[in-house]
Amino acid sequence: MPEFILRAYIGGIGVALIAGLLGSFVVWRRMAYFSEALAHSTLLGVPLGLWLGLNLNLSALLVCLLLAVLVILIERERGRIPLDTIFGLVAHGTLAIGLLVLSFMEGVRADLMHYLFGDILAVSMSDLAFVFVGGVCLTAALWRMWRPLLLITVDEELARVEGVAVERHRWAFMLMIALVIAVGMKIVGALLMTALLIVPAAAARHIAATPERMAALAALIGCVSVVGGISGSMWWDTPSGPSIVAVALGAFLLVWLSNRLRSTRRARGGTFALRRQA
Amino acid sequence: MIERRLLVNVDQVVTTIESRRVLDGVSMRVYAGEIVALIGPNGAGKTTLLRAVLGLQSFEAGSIGLARGLRIGYVPQRFTIDPSLPMTTRRFLMLTPNAKASRMDDAVSAVGATQLLDRPLQRLSGGETQRILFARALMRDTELLVLDEPAQGVDQQGQLELHELLAETRDRTGCGVLMVSHDLHLLMPFADYVVCLNGHVCCAGTPREVEAHHGYQSLFMPQIGTIHTPAAAPSEIAVDA
Known part of the structure; x- marks a missing residue:
């Protein structure tokens, strides 16, 4: 196997693992739009990075973190505009401006697709290092914060009364999302990064009875999607992001459908039993 | 006095x-x-x-x-959790800081909710949810x-039981x-x-x-x-x- 393919697999699996864990929280806390807004904003990081001569991962992370802080601050002061509108505003505003700025940059123009949809062929050793460091930091942070974060997710006021530092954990979690998006952007692309967060988690919801199992299953489904997607992407020469997301969507439909069938069968069995009794 | x-x-x-x-x-x-x-x-x-x-x-x-x-134990008026969060009663109780399984069993049997442990939290009735929140407060040595x-x-009947449980808890734990x-x-x-x-x-x-x-x-x-x-x-x- 050529080395660049190995790099793609390793990087993709790394992103999928951490995206599964964090993505479950994104689903539980209904923050899909928030992560969408941040993911789209990474496109602004590309011209910024090129302009400042920074590493593109780093500049994407920078913009992501900056926007996360901005969105949290807006969220507090929102007044009359509903939250999902604000997220939409940020998501599409940054996407539009990012695309505009990119269109002015001659050299980048051709690579636009790669930023939007991911580019596995371009996963470098420094990208891998970025995924690795980011992944380790995120896993460690999540490990430490798991219980309080879960309690906040269950009920914020109950958590507050029980002495959990709610504000601090909320901030930390939003910054963690920013980090995972910046890490995954190179592989899945800015447009589809949110899908890697929420689709495996949504699939796992049908087959998990506890939050821990759902997070673990989401990570697993994410890995399967990444491996399947990257393989398909190389076989048919398709962009990696859409391929990965398509496999994840397939996994979701499969789980959902089998779950549906099982529950209707159970329901039918129930009526039979009733009739026999009568 | x-x-x-x-x-x-x-x-x-x-x-x-x-x-x-x-x-x-x-x-x-x-x-x-x-x-x-x-x-x-x-x-x-x-x-x-x-x-x-x-x-x-x-x-x-x-x-x-x-x-x-x-240490405050809070039983809110309404308590609903997002349907997307899979959470059994047992797991929820074990989310309590420094939770121990033995203490959970004691607390749950004190409120008469042992049969609820493996049910998803979302499927509990209002009264059942209250008992579980109560059990949670008991687990934490609530003052x-x-x-x-x-x-x-x-x-x-449930109201009467709840008040009796309250009085009993007060008598036992002060x-x-x-x-x-x-x-x-x-x-x-x-x-x-x-x-x-x-x-x-x-x-x-x-x-x-x-x-x-x-x-x-x-x-x-x-x-x-x-x-x-x-x-x-x-x-x-x-x-x-």
């Missing part, structure tokens, strides 16, 4: 929510081993006062002092139990209890102290004292006079109308 430990000291608290003065110079205290109930008509500020004590509601004037390191209308959505209620008659045998609230403290004392007080009567008597509920069968309408 032995000096009881002061758990909560509310002093002249004033709160305005959306330019309406909800609490206007309210003072009250809760001691360890004491069941204190807040009653009053809708919009009287009962829940607001409770939330202020819990640190969930800010206030403009006055002060609220809590005993140092006070102050705070309950917001624990009798709501529970049938008469914790203080602060609760919002809507029915003075239901509280009669259980509460040590009742605060009748209507923006300000109308009157306060033992349930019997409050019942006889003209402040309470002027708030509730018009309704009670027309409906006239006997003490054994209290009606919600009597207070909430």
Whole structure:
């Protein structure tokens, strides 16, 4: 196997693992739009990075973190505009401006697709290092914060009364999302990064009875999607992001459908039993 | 008499929510081993006062002092969790800080909810959810139990059981209890102290004292006079109308 393919697999699996864990929280806390807004904003990081001569991962992370802080601050002061509108505003505003700025940059123009949809062929050793460091930091942070974060997710006021530092954990979690998006952007692309967060988690919801199992299953489904997607992407020469997301969507439909069938069968069995009794 | 430990000291608290003065110079205290109930008509500020004590509601004037390191167990009025979060009752109880399985078993059997342990939290009824939240408070060695209308959505028998459980817990652990209620008659045998609230403290004392007080009567008597509920069968309408 050529080395660049190995790099793609390793990087993709790394992103999928951490995206599964964090993505479950994104689903539980209904923050899909928030992560969408941040993911789209990474496109602004590309011209910024090129302009400042920074590493593109780093500049994407920078913009992501900056926007996360901005969105949290807006969220507090929102007044009359509903939250999902604000997220939409940020998501599409940054996407539009990012695309505009990119269109002015001659050299980048051709690579636009790669930023939007991911580019596995371009996963470098420094990208891998970025995924690795980011992944380790995120896993460690999540490990430490798991219980309080879960309690906040269950009920914020109950958590507050029980002495959990709610504000601090909320901030930390939003910054963690920013980090995972910046890490995954190179592989899945800015447009589809949110899908890697929420689709495996949504699939796992049908087959998990506890939050821990759902997070673990989401990570697993994410890995399967990444491996399947990257393989398909190389076989048919398709962009990696859409391929990965398509496999994840397939996994979701499969789980959902089998779950549906099982529950209707159970329901039918129930009526039979009733009739026999009568 | 032995000096009881002061758990909560509310002093002249004033709160305005959306330019309406909800609490206007309210003072009250809760001691360890004491069941204190807040009653009053809708919009009287009962829940607001409770939330202020819990640190969930800010206030403009006055002060609220809590005993140092006070461990509070909170049973909110409504408790719903997102359907996307898979959570069994057992897992939820084990989320309690320093949870131990043996303590969970004790707490759950104390509230008579052992059969609920493996059910998803979302499938519990209002009364069942309350029992679980109660069990959670027991697991934490709670020094102050705070309950917001624990009798709501529970049938008469359930209400009685809940109050008995409260009194029993107080006797066993010596914790203080602060609760919002809507029915003075239901509280009669259980509460040590009742605060009748209507923006300000109308009157306060033992349930019997409050019942006889003209402040309470002027708030509730018009309704009670027309409906006239006997003490054994209290009606919600009597207070909430």
